[in-house]
Amino acid sequence: MMEDFREVARVLNNRFVQKWKDEGKKVVGYTCSYVPDEIFYAAGILPYRVRGFGAGAMTIGDTYFGPFICSLPKCMLQLAGQGDFDFLDGAIITPGCDSMRRLDECWRKMHDDTKEHMPGFFFHFGVPHKYTEYSVKWFVDETRRLIRAAESHFNVAIKNEKLLEAIKVHNVTRELMNRFDEIRTRKDPPVAGADSLAIVLAGTAMPRDDYNRLLGDLVEEIGKSAKKLNGRKRLMLLGSANDDVDLVKIIEGERALVVADNLCFGSRFYSDLVSEEGDPVEELAKRSLAHNDCPRMYGEYRERLKKIKEKVATAGVDGVILQNIRFCDLHGSENGLFERDLEKEGIPCMRLEREYGPIVESGRMRMRIDAFLERLG
């Protein structure tokens, strides 16, 4: 099972996707955790989280994006331009942040030039930056607009009963992941942070029914496992999106364990259930928008700090690593606030700025993390 997750975490067009496509079914990519992927499950379409993992160059990304832009969307565009996402039948771009929202235009203009590598369905999904009565209303309408567009393009019907079924299936994932989280944060956990990330990544890139089955088995197995990764410093990882298992491996080395996070490819993937009562579209929209873990939801810093403090306490965290991709001002700046406020509470923190993409500075990172671990004693 774990090998399945590790493989899916490292291969974009993995064998689960290939099998899905071989069966003649569609795949729709999306760039942000604010897209309710239940919609696509309900349509019999595989929702797939677009990543930048594996980009070995930035030639295409730099052609369209300007220089002062986060390398994550640049890597995504690079892969798209190389044809690595040609298996996608659709793509949804959200204003997760300014760098990411411009993937919309850059992808389209690249297609204008090359006449290739453009999914047939391409949708700009407007996600508000606040949770109020009128922003929920907007988001419900926007979600319905997405549903109508998908129904029309893919010639499918996304009925409420199907949505409710999808919500139940995705809630099973969330419940399993919460059980996994409990195992991961035990005193002597049997699983490393790198594998925890692989498990989450797999959930964004394979059919949900397969995933739930494998995840259920895994949770069962490691829940009883006698393996103990003890004697290591327990870290929490916060900040910009990370979908690179190797980055976590560098952080963990032989002396540390990442036992908790609050990342886009992390706990945001599974926190909070969607209510199974009421109108399913409204409930999906509410669950997505109520997520204030991302600093794109402005003015919610205190709530995020509170959650992190709680997690630090329940997971027995020794230190927090606050990382951000260069030009990710949202996470970068909030990391500055977290550092101030967590250190005040006696929680050691380390800020780490990095580039997204191939890890070419492992020496620098390793040295800084070693120094941080020494500080932790």
Added chain:
Amino acid sequence: MRRETREYNFDWMLWSAFSSASRIKMGTEKEYRTVLKYIPYFRGIAEAMLGTGEAGQKFIDCCAAYLDNLVNARERGLKTAITTFCFSPAIMYALDIMPICLEVLTVMQTLSYKRGTVEFLDYCNEVGYTETSCSAQRGSLGAYLAGVGAEIDMIVTDTPGVCDTNANAFSFASAYLDKPFFQLDMPPQLDGERSDDYHIGDFKGLIAFLEQHSGRKLDLDRLREVMREIEKQDELVAEIEDLARLVPNPLPVPFNFMVHGSRFLFAGMKECTAALEAMLKLGRENAARGISGLTGGVEKLRGFWCYIDHYTQSMRLWQMLDRNGICYEGNILSRSWAMNAPHVKEFGKEDAAYSLDLTDLDSMIRSMALLNSRMPMVKSIRGPYDAPNMWLEDNLNLARMYRADFIVYNGTPGCRNTWGMVKLMARDTEKAGIPTFIMYADAFDDRVESWEATQERFEEFLKVRGLL
């Protein structure tokens, strides 16, 4: 931050500089010339503005009055709100709240002080705010984070959905200073019922927030008075914008800055109206005489800035344009989207414009919400750049209407929203036949690229493209 910088109150320093500048023309010409020797770093800007006569004097008076309100806000019983340039301060004036516009203060400091805002920029980074963030806010925010500015009561921004680094500056300040925060959020589409409802719902939320934190109720008559003044100002701006279409353009280079500066400081207030009236008067006079607003009197080229200017020490950008006979046809900040604006009529963009309805409270709130959603940047940099009513359409229409020979992009490296697509935009405007130049400078920080290097690259562009 240097210890000595902490010794001086930031607002007071600016107030001192601009209130002194507002008086230097009161004496004889000889006294004026003598004073200029003692303000070597403010001299360029003071001369450029005061050289336009009554209009420049009124504008500097506007700046001085604004800063006087800022340093005396507490004594005058005003609450203070940190806010942003693309937010109309009129609603705050209607509630007797002093708007502290970060970007305007950054510009004031960077163009008048030798060291610009360097220490405040860096102070933000010292306390955890990223160095890659926009310098427009950082330049003055550092002073407030360091506690060397006015006491802050609340923080308001309207850039979520438009500009992350802008919105993030205000969100950061709220968390750092532990002050109440309100955001006006902008959906990707400008117009249509959904967007209108969202803008209006959000604006009602803003009013409730302002009332809660100022302890005042919005007064219908006061709001109507402010909006009547906005109506006058929109008329004046529309006529000034119309004059800029003439060849030669009768408006001096600094006017563009002075028009939007007046509105950012005092929208809906009589001080702004007076400055705009004086600008229009000179523009009309020059137009009647058929002369250019350039000091050399000869218009060789017409340039359109599709984003913002370059503001560092003494606004050497203006001097360079004026010296080269380049007429300045405005930037994203200078455009009004009132229904009577010339480009609205010219291109039939009534759907993207606002009009003011003063009938009752609901109609006034609706008007103010739509006005605010049409402020610079907020209006055109929210959705995809090539969508209807967005940046590309505006740039092409405006550059054509003003018969611009070229387009220039300048911003800051912190501007994620434009750097994400400016190459695409420049490619499109080039395809449309308008030479387009992307500056890599920081409008507020010469350490990113020296002005000399910026100027050399710009002049090289003009030469290589055979423009000058």
